[in-house]
Amino acid sequence: MYMTETPADTALKLPWEGLFPWWVLLLWGILMLILGIMFLSTPGITTELLITFMGAFWLVGGLFSIASLFVDRSNMGWKLFLAIINIIAGILILMYPLYSTVFILGFFILFIGFFACFIGGSNLFQAFRTRDWGIGVLGIISLLFGILLLARPLLSASLLPFIAGLFSLLSGFSAISMSFLARKAQAKT
Numbered sequence: 001m002y003m004t005e006t007p008a009d010t011a012l013k014l015p016w017e018g019l020f021p022w023w024v025l026l027l028w029g030i031l032m033l034i035l036g037i038m039f040l041s042t043p044g045i046t047t048e049l050l051i052t053f054m055g056a057f058w059l060v061g062g063l064f065s066i067a068s069l070f071v072d073r074s075n076m077g078w079k080l081f082l083a084i085i086n087i088i089a090g091i092l093i094l095m096y097p098l099y100s101t102v103f104i105l106g107f108f109i110l111f112i113g114f115f116a117c118f119i120g121g122s123n124l125f126q127a128f129r130t131r132d133w134g135i136g137v138l139g140i141i142s143l144l145f146g147i148l149l150l151a152r153p154l155l156s157a158s159l160l161p162f163i164a165g166l167f168s169l170l171s172g173f174s175a176i177s178m179s180f181l182a183r184k185a186q187a188k189t
Contacts, residue, residue, distance in 0.1 A: 022182035029175030032168045039165030047161045051101040055093025062086030105157040109149055113156075116146030 038046040065083035069076060093100040123139025126132070149156045 020182070022179045022186055025175050025179035025182055029172045029177075029179060032172030032175060034172075036165045036168030036170075036172055039161050039168060043161035043165065047105065047164075048097050048101045051093060051104055052097045054104075055090045055097070055100065057090070058086045059090025059094065062090060102157070105160055106153055109153045109156045109160065113146045113149030113153070116142050116149065118146075120144070120146055 035046075062083045062085070065079055065086065069079060069083075093104075120139045120141070120143025123135045123142060125139075127134075127136030127139055
């Protein structure tokens with residue numbers, strides 16, 4: 001805090017103020033709304049499109065990683081290994097977008113399920129050690145969530161685009177409302 005600022009001045013500032021122009025937040029919100037509508041109206045096609053985009057991104061990223069070896073040869077073996085993995089994954093996704101979508105969503109659900117079980121078990125262990133039952137309740141919820149995902153991975157994977165759609169809509173509305181707050185705050189200064 002500067003000497004000329006009062007506590008009231010700093011309380012009025014938004015934490016993200018100055019990071020982005022208001023119109024960037026507005027554009028981000030609109031894009032998130034469009035993505036949310038696409039996920040909810042055509043979940044399969046949208047998910048496959050995003051997975052295909054990810055494959056193209058990995059392929060191009062791998063090619064750029066190999067090209068960067070001509071400029072910077074540090075960690076050459078590691079960079080070459082990651083570049084080859086990116087290129088192979090990108091090619092496989094682009095060649096088989098439907099199978100890749102099912103595989104990646106299934107893998108993602110299994111990863112989240114195992115991670116949730118691990119976090120839940122860790123929280124339960126911590127709750128018994130410290131007698132903090134708030135952490136214990138969170139641990140039980142996380143553990144049940146992980147078990148549910150692992151017990152029904154196909155159902156969970158099929159619901160993931162709808163969850164992503166709802167999340168995108170909420171994020172879009174939030175970003176749009178924040179853009180108007182940022183515009184109003186910017187107009188005052």
